[in-house]
Amino acid sequence: MMSFRAKPARCAGSLLIFTFALALCCAFGSSAAGAEFLPGEIWNDTAGQPINAHGGGILYYKGVYYWYGESKSGSTFLPESNKSWGGTRVDITGVSCYSSTNLYDWKNEGLVLRAETNSPLSDLYPSKVLERPKVIYNRSTKEFVMWMHIDTPDYAAARTGVALSEKPTGPFRYLGSFRPNAGVWPENVTDADKIPGPTNSLARDFKTGQMARDLTVFEDDDGQAYLFYASEDNFTMHVSLLTADYLHTTGKYDRIFINRSMEAPAVFKCDGKYYFIGSGCTGWEPNAARLAVADSIFGPWRELPNPCVGEHADTTFGTQSAFVLPIQGREDFFVFLADRWNQWKLPESRYVWLPLEFSSTGHFTLRWHNSWQLPTDAKNLRAAAAN
Numbered sequence: 001m002m003s004f005r006a007k008p009a010r011c012a013g014s015l016l017i018f019t020f021a022l023a024l025c026c027a028f029g030s031s032a033a034g035a036e037f038l039p040g041e042i043w044n045d046t047a048g049q050p051i052n053a054h055g056g057g058i059l060y061y062k063g064v065y066y067w068y069g070e071s072k073s074g075s076t077f078l079p080e081s082n083k084s085w086g087g088t089r090v091d092i093t094g095v096s097c098y099s100s101t102n103l104y105d106w107k108n109e110g111l112v113l114r115a116e117t118n119s120p121l122s123d124l125y126p127s128k129v130l131e132r133p134k135v136i137y138n139r140s141t142k143e144f145v146m147w148m149h150i151d152t153p154d155y156a157a158a159r160t161g162v163a164l165s166e167k168p169t170g171p172f173r174y175l176g177s178f179r180p181n182a183g184v185w186p187e188n189v190t191d192a193d194k195i196p197g198p199t200n201s202l203a204r205d206f207k208t209g210q211m212a213r214d215l216t217v218f219e220d221d222d223g224q225a226y227l228f229y230a231s232e233d234n235f236t237m238h239v240s241l242l243t244a245d246y247l248h249t250t251g252k253y254d255r256i257f258i259n260r261s262m263e264a265p266a267v268f269k270c271d272g273k274y275y276f277i278g279s280g281c282t283g284w285e286p287n288a289a290r291l292a293v294a295d296s297i298f299g300p301w302r303e304l305p306n307p308c309v310g311e312h313a314d315t316t317f318g319t320q321s322a323f324v325l326p327i328q329g330r331e332d333f334f335v336f337l338a339d340r341w342n343q344w345k346l347p348e349s350r351y352v353w354l355p356l357e358f359s360s361t362g363h364f365t366l367r368w369h370n371s372w373q374l375p376t377d378a379k380n381l382r383a384a385a386a387n
């Protein structure tokens, strides 16, 4: 979505080789040795079919990684309403889920939330929009909660949808959609923000709830969870505390990246600091990634330079952020997950996964790799990048 477009608004000895193989087997499953990530190439699942999980996110639960994403199939078309900004679409089929213990090999678990083909009024009717599903696990309720961007084909509705399941592999029960934080001002509101005006969408949407398009959810160490969503006609992002059951926003929220037109949010935590990677708003076209850091999740967020370095850094290597995955048991190793959209053949969009490295300035850097593997010692990787 764009804000300014017409869219409404190895080693010396065998011991080390053995250690390397053992570490991979123990930490990532037995089939990982020799496997590698091939960013931007067709990525088949364990049944030999291309993985179909776009704009996705990953949940780690009891030794298994679950990758949820938009299932995109059928023909790509450009609705009349979206002609001015190139908002091509495919009909909703649902949210797909894949499981893996090593992050290389993914088993298709099927559609965990399906389109509702018989109910034209449903949010999940094929002609509607369902994007960027993210799932978190609630340790208190023992339920899996899916948040997603729900919209009308012209992207005017700008709502968040929520679904619930007792198992990571679904089926998820769709609970409905809403616009967050109706009737509540953000914590950092100013007097000027409250004055209605032609360009003040915060005040315009105060009563009915704030617009919410691209989104992500983040669970903090203390179990509190937060929703990040592109709001205010995509000009400004909001971060909102979720209720203890993770099913609603609480009304405690802040405006962040004010008028910076950011979307495709991905959030992670490292060494007690919160990091954000997102994109600018140019629809399916790639642009330069935005990186930011904060001591508190509500901000202030400080923007850092483009994390990408090298050729095609200005387009995030032809991709748009989707998620940042913390690797279990390696508290300082993170993988950047992005989509390489194919605007005119959306189901042929591909995935680009790259390791996030610490740069010498103490910030994260993304470099292109034609192929790469998970390191056996993430701390070494961090140290190496800093030198």
Ligand code: GAL
Pocket: 001, 002, 055, 086, 087, 088, 131, 132, 214, 263, 264, 281, 282, 283, 284, 320
């Ligand atoms: C992108 C957004 C995608 C999708 C697309 C439609 O900016 O990140 O999730 O909404 O616009 O053009």
